[in-house]
Amino acid sequence: MGRQMKARRAEEPLAGLPRNFLRACLLLLIGEQPAHGYDLLEQIPHLGIPHVDPGGLYHALRAMEQEGMVLSWWEHSSAGPPRRTYRLSDEGVECLHAWAGALRESHRYLSAYLERYEYIGQRTSSEAGR
Secondary structure (H helix, E strand, O other): OOHHHHHHHHOOOOOOOOOOHHHHHHHHHHHHOOEEHHHHHHHHHHHOOOOOOHHHHHHHHHHHHHOOOEEEEEEEEOOEEEEEEEEEOHHHHHHHHHHHHHHHHHHHHHHHHHHHHHHHHHHHHHHHOO
16 A cells, blocks of 8 residues: 555545545644644544544644645743744635535535434334334
8 A cells, every 4th residue: 555545545534525625624723723633633633533643643734834834833831842833824714614605515415414314213113113
């Protein structure tokens, strides 16, 4: 398996989540406030991705920077080594809005599906009890 394929898989979340959902989560978190990679690793599980490979996260951040979605700079600290801080670019803000719109649309479709599914589940449960 090639190195690029491994990196691509490392940034893919669990089945059932949209493709590149990790990027959407990173855009949201960085949009809330500029952040370091380690901070982002700690916050990602709160958005539904229980485990993210650190290498995959940093790969996604580098790719997002190359694509112009995020900007970064080194912050020097007296308490430790310099850390890269990320913030959204104007293009990143647009991408964040696009993700939110797409996720709202998906939520509508999924809600309609699940409502119909619940109806079938109720009907089959009552038929099984006869």
